[in-house]
Amino acid sequence: MQPRLIPAGDESAESKDSRFVLDYPDAELVFGLVYAVGTDYRPVLAYLEDQIRLGGYAADSLHVSDWFAETAERLSLDIRLLDSNEYERIASRIDAGNKIRTRTKQADIFALIASSKIFSTREMDESDNPVAHKRRAHILVSLKRPEEVESLRKIYGPGFYLIGIFADEAQRVDFLTNRKGLTHEQAESLIERDQKEKELEFGQRTRDTFQMADLFVGLAGHEYEKGIQRFLKLVFGDPFMTPTKDEHSMFLAYAASLRSGDLSRQVGAALACTEGDVISLGCNDVPAPGGGLYSSDGEADHRDHVRGKDSNDARKEQIIDDIVRVFRKLLPDSKEEEILKAARPLLRESLVSDVTEFGRSLHAEMDALMAAGRIGVSFRDAVLYTTTFPCHTCTRHIIAAGVKRVVYIEPYPKSLASELHEDAIRILSSDSKRDHRIPFEPFLGIGPRRFFDLFSLKLSSGYTIERKAKGEMVNWDFRRDAKPRVPMAPTSYLEREQLIQKTLISIYSAPEETQSNVTTTPSEERSGVLGTPGEDSQAGRKLARVEDRRTGDSSTTGERSGSA
Ligand SMILES: [Zn+2]
Numbered sequence: 001m002q003p004r005l006i007p008a009g010d011e012s013a014e015s016k017d018s019r020f021v022l023d024y025p026d027a028e029l030v031f032g033l034v035y036a037v038g039t040d041y042r043p044v045l046a047y048l049e050d051q052i053r054l055g056g057y058a059a060d061s062l063h064v065s066d067w068f069a070e071t072a073e074r075l076s077l078d079i080r081l082l083d084s085n086e087y088e089r090i091a092s093r094i095d096a097g098n099k100i101r102t103r104t105k106q107a108d109i110f111a112l113i114a115s116s117k118i119f120s121t122r123e124m125d126e127s128d129n130p131v132a133h134k135r136r137a138h139i140l141v142s143l144k145r146p147e148e149v150e151s152l153r154k155i156y157g158p159g160f161y162l163i164g165i166f167a168d169e170a171q172r173v174d175f176l177t178n179r180k181g182l183t184h185e186q187a188e189s190l191i192e193r194d195q196k197e198k199e200l201e202f203g204q205r206t207r208d209t210f211q212m213a214d215l216f217v218g219l220a221g222h223e224y225e226k227g228i229q230r231f232l233k234l235v236f237g238d239p240f241m242t243p244t245k246d247e248h249s250m251f252l253a254y255a256a257s258l259r260s261g262d263l264s265r266q267v268g269a270a271l272a273c274t275e276g277d278v279i280s281l282g283c284n285d286v287p288a289p290g291g292g293l294y295s296s297d298g299e300a301d302h303r304d305h306v307r308g309k310d311s312n313d314a315r316k317e318q319i320i321d322d323i324v325r326v327f328r329k330l331l332p333d334s335k336e337e338e339i340l341k342a343a344r345p346l347l348r349e350s351l352v353s354d355v356t357e358f359g360r361s362l363h364a365e366m367d368a369l370m371a372a373g374r375i376g377v378s379f380r381d382a383v384l385y386t387t388t389f390p391c392h393t394c395t396r397h398i399i400a401a402g403v404k405r406v407v408y409i410e411p412y413p414k415s416l417a418s419e420l421h422e423d424a425i426r427i428l429s430s431d432s433k434r435d436h437r438i439p440f441e442p443f444l445g446i447g448p449r450r451f452f453d454l455f456s457l458k459l460s461s462g463y464t465i466e467r468k469a470k471g472e473m474v475n476w477d478f479r480r481d482a483k484p485r486v487p488m489a490p491t492s493y494l495e496r497e498q499l500i501q502k503t504l505i506s507i508y509s510a511p512e513e514t515q516s517n518v519t520t521t522p523s524e525e526r527s528g529v530l531g532t533p534g535e536d537s538q539a540g541r542k543l544a545r546v547e548d549r550r551t552g553d554s555s556t557t558g559e560r561s562g563s564a
Helices: 012-016 042-054 064-074 086-104 109-119 146-159 169-179 184-195 206-210 220-235 245-257 311-330 336-348 364-375 392-401 448-455 493-509 536-555
Strands: 029-035 058-063 136-141 160-166 215-218 268-272 278-283 383-388 405-410 438-442
Touching: 029 042, 029 146, 029 206, 042 058, 042 136, 042 160, 042 220, 058 064, 058 109, 064 086, 064 109, 086 109, 086 184, 109 136, 109 146, 146 160, 146 206, 160 206, 160 220, 169 184, 184 206, 215 220, 220 448, 245 268, 245 278, 245 364, 245 383, 245 405, 245 448, 268 364, 278 364, 311 336, 364 383, 364 392
Parallel strands: 029 136, 029 160, 058 136, 160 215, 383 405, 405 438
Antiparallel strands: 268 278, 268 383
16 A cells, blocks of 8 residues: 555645654544443434534444344345344344354454445545545444454554443343333343353353443433543543543552452452542452562562462362262263263363362452551441452452442452342442442443543653643633544554655755754664664754654644534
8 A cells, every 4th residue: 555645634734745744633533332232322322423523523323233134145144134023133133143253253253344344435545545534433333242342453543442331230121121122031031142142152242342441331310421521522632631539549450450460360459438549459369478469579479370370270170070089989880981071071161160269369359458457547438449340258358348339340250249248239220229238330431441541641642731831721622622632543654654754855855944953862863764874863853843743733723624
């Protein structure tokens, strides 16, 4: 593909100057929605589209299920999309998606099709190269597999955002039965299928996909309106948006999880008082004598990855061995040896696999409680933020500790917390009974993933933000100044390198300007910008000037192409 010398949204640049500018004020955006079956996503989508348009962008929604029929036809696949009633409509579409994924052996097939659909909307330039849309957002409705999200993040990089819409099970059953006319059994069976089709390699994994979101919004009480508004302001560069207490504490919980060297998963927890002050942090790892956990800078490190095995897994194998040993006594016939051999893999998939008690790691929630205890700070009435839903063992301790509220992101299906402690904890957020039980709530807000990109003035991978200009506070207006904070570049890095080469040639051939006040810095003396010694320091200065223009542009975004 022939690179163009002009960034998207600035065709006029070519005529006046062939310099390539690393700035994309009109960059395209791609949003994906993920929600469980029975979630009424429509008001959320409508609100998202409206808000995107307010930012001067066109909003183009693409429905994955619209592609089932044509995809099946191309694959000569027999699918039936039923519309006689709502249950059959939903069930036949889950089937169709599964069949297409299975046939293509691509868990991310619908992400690839989405990308091809977006490609088909592109105009071609005179050299037959696809052209980026100006100020357009594509919204994919909806995603069902983590692989789809992974692929979209690889294709669209920082331009892709996943939005998780949360409705609890009672709300979803209510929607399916009272609004869509399903029976209770039909609603329950669809919800079960949708979350995780365990037995199907290419089935739906909505639950696993949901937790990857960059933004979590709730359906109840129109919470999503506030959530989407804040999120889009951040996406479009509002310099004054700061995290909520929940978002900040959850970010710290994630930061704490990065310490963990556990072989299975990294979990983090943060205990905060209701005013938002964080009391302590914790992660899941092996406890060390003297208090706390082993770390990589301690004197000795006896964690599982150093020992080379997971003690819980080892114990599960011992349990399976023991069950097999018992049955061997009951089945002395040598033929039965075959049966026992076959029983092993089945036992590994049985409830034995849910055993968690024999790991050496302290769980993140317990580590956070212990940390507060060690320094002597009370956690009565504290809020516990945990990256993963608490297991039943931690739940017992959380209840006894006097924690007032628990907030989590990732579900943990092995946890029996709600079954064993239903008297003490409350899982359903729509449960109108505000009783004495401790609420375990799903996290709502900006997820920890893009915290630096969206909230940091300086450390964002997009442009830097100044809140004051010439001593005055910047006057930022959503409708006037919306400009993607971390724009998706329409060029690849190889194309950008080539464009920069051309830019440098253009810079070198420009008439000399006054440069007497510019001093050479060591970085400018690095060789090889164009491979000609002696030109390097000048090249460095000029390139720096191109970068300066980028920074300058970011604070003056008054102009708008108005493609929406
Ligand atoms: Zn636990």
